Amino acid sequence: MSFRPGLFSSATVLITGATSGIGAATARLFAELGAEVHAIGFGADGPGAPRGPRISVYEQDVTEETGIAAILARLTRLDVLVNCAGLSRDRAEYRPNSWDHVLAVNLTAAMRTASAARQLLAVRGGSIVNLASMYTYFGAADRPAYGASKGGIAALTRALAVEYAPEGIRVNAVAPGWIDTPLSAGLRADPVARQAVLDRIPAGYWGASEQIADVIAFLATPSAAYITGVTLPVDGGYSSM
Incomplete structure (x- = not known):
């Protein structure tokens, strides 16, 4: 760990999509750095969900506004919001119902959660970090809604950075590349596809959730006080190729 111990010891952090993968790793890191972490997602009792004395885990669908509002109502302060909830339905996303569902989870829920958290974040000039993707930058025929949602996250991040700046709230996004998470499990299980990905990553390996x-x-x-409105690729150089 390269951060100063106790760096977030007075902070409260809310993370959506925090019961597995990148979201869970982020919850664990903030807790290790002293924050009070509120982790939202499906599978709250599952093996991938974060655990610890400073972590509260909620079984909650991010598309249900009343549930998110109820969790926020329990908080007396909020310093960091991480919108990490996301899913892909691959080629099924060409069907209207799948398209709508992916956009609702990946993009609309991020907007609504940010709006619901705005007042709390403004008290101390908090920070929002959204999860974009390498698909923010290039097309993929097999996941149109996922790509559209992640392109939308970058645009939303810029819009909210401008809108929220007068209240001292910074809004940024991270665009992960090929990361070893449950979302990529199917691809990693295919040795040919896995190697094709690996061959294009300049860093030479799949990333880990902890690196994101x-x-x-x-x-x-x-x-990062002077950074806002940015979508930062974290992909081992993949997007440079």
């Missing part, structure tokens, strides 16, 4: 969590945490620190 590190960048999310950095964007929430005072060291």
Whole structure:
């Protein structure tokens, strides 16, 4: 760990999509750095969900506004919001119902959660970090809604950065590349596809959830005080090829 111990010891952090993968790694990191963490997602009792004395886990669908509002109503302060909830339905996304559902989870829920958290975040000039993707930057025939939602996250991040700046709230996004998470499990199980991905990553390996969590945490620190409206690729150089 490269952060100062106790860096977030007085902070409260809310993370959506926090019961597995990048979201869970981010929850664990903030808790290790002293924050009170509220982790939202499906599978709250599952093996991938974060655990610890400073972590509260909620079984909650991010598309249900009343549920998110109820969780926020329990908080007396909020310093960091991480919108990490996301899913892909691959080629099924060409069907209207799948398209609508992916957009609702990946993009609309991020907007609504940010809006619901705005008042709390403004009290101390908080930070929002959204999860974009390498698909923010290029097309993929097999996941149109996922790509559209992640392109939308980058645009939403810029819009909210401008809108929220007068209240001292910074809004940034992280765009992960090929990361070893449950979302990529199917691809990693295919040795040919896995190797094709690996061959194009200049860094030479698939990333880890903890590496994305590190960048999310950095964007929430005072060291990033002059950074807002940015979508930062964290992909081992994949998007450079």
